[in-house]
Each structure stands twice: as C-alpha cells, then as structure tokens.
Amino acid sequence: MKINFLDLKGFVSPHAINNSQVFSPPPEFQTLTEYIIKEMFDLHMQSSQTVWDRKMFDDELKREGSGFLICYSDGATRETDGGGSSPAGKFNAHDIDASMKFDLMSRIIGFFIFYNVLDEMHILDITVANEMQSKGIGSLMLDSVIKINAGRGIKDFFLEVRTSNLKAVNLYKKFGFKIFMLRKNYYEDNGEDALCMVKKL
Ligand SMILES: CC(C)(COP(=O)(O)OP(=O)(O)OC[C@H]1O[C@@H](n2cnc3c(N)ncnc32)[C@H](O)[C@@H]1OP(=O)(O)O)[C@@H](O)C(=O)NCCC(=O)NCCS
Numbered sequence: 001m002k003i004n005f006l007d008l009k010g011f012v013s014p015h016a017i018n019n020s021q022v023f024s025p026p027p028e029f030q031t032l033t034e035y036i037i038k039e040m041f042d043l044h045m046q047s048s049q050t051v052w053d054r055k056m057f058d059d060e061l062k063r064e065g066s067g068f069l070i071c072y073s074d075g076a077t078r079e080t081d082g083g084g085s086s087p088a089g090k091f092n093a094h095d096i097d098a099s100m101k102f103d104l105m106s107r108i109i110g111f112f113i114f115y116n117v118l119d120e121m122h123i124l125d126i127t128v129a130n131e132m133q134s135k136g137i138g139s140l141m142l143d144s145v146i147k148i149n150a151g152r153g154i155k156d157f158f159l160e161v162r163t164s165n166l167k168a169v170n171l172y173k174k175f176g177f178k179i180f181m182l183r184k185n186y187y188e189d190n191g192e193d194a195l196c197m198v199k200k201l
Pocket of ligand 1: 047049125127128129132133134136138140161162166167168170171174
C-alpha cells in the first residue's frame with residue numbers, strides 16, 4: 001500500500017519530504033479543503049482522547065503560522081487496513097509514492113497539526129487512524145515535519161501529552177523529545193497530568 005503527504009497550507013517546501021514532490025492543492029482547493037477538514041475531524045473523533053470541536057480545526061487552519069501535514073493513501077485501499085512494505089507490514093520511506101495525487105477518493109490515514117512562532121514549533125495534534133497505528137505512519141509524519149521545519153529555522157519543538165498515552169510518549173522519545181515539566185491536572189475531562197516535552201536541535 002502506497003502513501004503520500006499533502007501540505008494543506010502550502011508551508012512546506014515541495015522538495016523537502018524525502019526529496020520527493022508534495023502534492024499542491026489544485027484550483028478546486030476550497031472543496032478539497034472542506035473535504036480534508038471533514039475527514040480529519042472524523043479521524044480525530046475516532047482516535048483522539050482530547051476532543052476538539054470542528055470549529056477548532058477551521059480556526060487552526062486560518063491561524064498564521066499553523067501547519068497541517070496530511071498522510072493519505074488511494075481510495076482503492078479504503079476498505080482494507082493495508083500495510084507497509086517491511087516484513088512486519090510497517091511503512092518506511094520506500095512506501096511513499098510522491099506521484100500519487102490527492103483527490104476526493106483519497107483516504108486520509110493520519111494528520112499532524114502544529115504552529116510555529118519564531119524558532120519554536122508547538123505540536124498540537126498527531127493522529128493516525130486506529131487500524132493504521134503502530135505501523136510507522138506516525139514516525140514518518142513526525143520525521144518529515146521535523147526535517148522540513150529544521151530546514152526552515154525551527155530550533156525547539158514543544159508538545160504536551162497525557163501521562164497515560166504510552167504510544168505517543170514512546171513515539172516522541174524515539175525522536176529525541178525529553179520531558180521537562182509535569183502539568184498537574186491539565187486535562188479537564190479526567191484531571192490527568194500532562195507531560196511537557198521538548199526536542200532541541
Ligand atoms: C500516537 C500515534 C500518533 C503514534 O503513531 P503510530 O503510527 O501509531 O506510531 P509508529 O507506528 O510510528 O510508532 C512509533 C513508536 O511509538 C511506539 N509505539 C507504537 N505502538 C506502540 C504500542 N502499541 N505500545 C507502546 N508503544 C508503541 C514505539 O516506540 C514506536 O517506535 P518503533 O516502531 O520504532 O518501536 C498514534 O498511535 C495515534 O494516533 N494515537 C491516537 C491519537 C494520539 O494519542 N495522538 C497523540 C496526541 S499527543
């Protein structure tokens with residue numbers, strides 16, 4: 001199963017991801033944007049523990065300095081879980097098909113939202129579809145975003161994560177993020193603490 005990335009806001013250099021081309025939104029951008037936001041919101045409701053409402057996606061898209069990286073596959077794999085090319089079914093850079101166009105049949109399997117201020121990036125959300133988790137998609141997205149933004153002068157990458165979210169904490173640790181603070185009772189829904197993590201280049 002092949003995957004590709006879409007830079008929704010056009011912030012990302014077309015040559016940055018694995019030296020391959022990132023699809024640029026076509027003239028019917030408005031329609032595609034609406035479609036993508038709807039798909040992202042559905043994914044978010046399915047997979048995320050911290051609930052954003054739909055308006056937060058729209059607002060974030062409009063915010064200056066925000067960035068959205070979408071990971072998608074073609075519509076043919078919509079009904080199947082699919083897997084990457086490694087023996088364990090994990091995805092790696094060889095599974096990225098830069099020629100695969102994004103259209104209204106594409107299946108969004110993950111997304112990454114951040115915003116940049118000066119030389120800092122604040123990671124707001126990274127989500128992979130439930131059935132596609134633990135297959136390397138989160139790693140590919142995080143790796144791409146870090147490389148691209150390092151090239152744009154970002155020096156520090158910040159995020160908050162629930163203490164119980166081991167998958168996410170392990171993902172961030174894999175990429176060199178360190179815990180620098182605990183925010184007590186940070187999450188309103190269950191009073192859970194947040195780990196504040198940073199990666200410094
Ligand atoms: C957190 C999340 C984005 C990770 O993406 P992913 O595609 O599942 O992650 P990967 O497959 O690239 O795995 C990255 C690392 O996470 C860790 N990991 C993956 N699956 C794991 C599991 N079931 N248990 C513990 N750690 C796990 C491993 O350290 C892994 O590295 P490795 O494969 O080299 O061992 C994804 O699981 C997700 O969408 N979760 C729900 C939303 C969420 O909680 N987002 C984070 C908000 S802060």
